[in-house]
Amino acid sequence: MKSSIRYGQLLLVLAVLIAGATIFSTGLGAQDDAWQIVRADYGFKNQRSDVTDILKDLIARGGVDGRVAVNNQTMGGDPAVGKDKSLRIFARNRRNEEREFSFNEGTFVDVRMFAVRRGDWDDRPSNAGGRYPDDSNGLQIIRGFYGVQGRTADVTEQLRRRSRDGALTLLVSNNELGGDPVPGADKILIVVYRFRGQETATAVREGNTITIP
DSSP, X not given: OOOOOOOOHHHHHHHHHHOEEEESSOOTTGGGSXXXXXXEEEEETTEEEEOHHHHHXXXXXXXXXXXXXXXXXXXXXXXXXXXXXXXXXXXXXXXXXXEEEEEETTOEEEGGGEEOOHHHHOOSOTTSTTSOTTTTTSEEEEEEEEEETTEEEEOHHHHXXXXXXXXXXXXXXXXXXXXXXXXXXXXXXXXXXXXXXXXXEEEEETTSEEEEO
C-alpha cells in the first residue's frame, strides 16, 4: 500500500471550494487565527479511524508544498472499503472557540490553517536546510505508529534501527515493535517515510510483513 504524494495547484483550489466546515462556536475574526488540532478521524459514518497523530505529524512538517492529501495512503489505511470517506478535524483557536472541519476523500488540507508545534513532531536536524540528510541515498523513516483507534505507540526509533541499506523489511508484531499497546486488539502499523525525495505513507496490519520501498 504505497503511493507517492504529488499535488497540483488546480486541485488545491478545488479542495478549498469543496471542503466543508461545521462551526460549533465561533465569532467574528476567528478565521484569522490558526486552529490547534484537538482530534481528527477518517472514514465513513461510524467506520472511522483516529488519525490525530499522523495528521499532526504531516501538518507540522508542512505537508508537501503546503498541502496534505486526504486519501487512504496519507491517512494510514482504508477504514471503510468502497465508501466515500472524509477527514474530520476538531480544532480550537486561541479564544477557546471550537470548530469542526470536514474534508472529502480526494481533496487537500492547507497546512496554514492549523497550528502544530514542529518540535513535538519533527525529528529532522536543525541544520538540515529543509531536506533530510539521506534524501538522495535511500530511506528516511519520518514517523511510525503502532496500535488501533488512536491508542498507538510511537515506534519510530524501532523502525529506524531495523532499516538497512536504504530499505526496511519487518514482520508487524508485538515482539518486533517493542510490546502490545492494545492487548487483544487487531493492530495496524502506520509508517510515514521519505524515499529518494518522495514522501509517502503506508499501513500494514499486524501479522503481515512490511517492505519499504
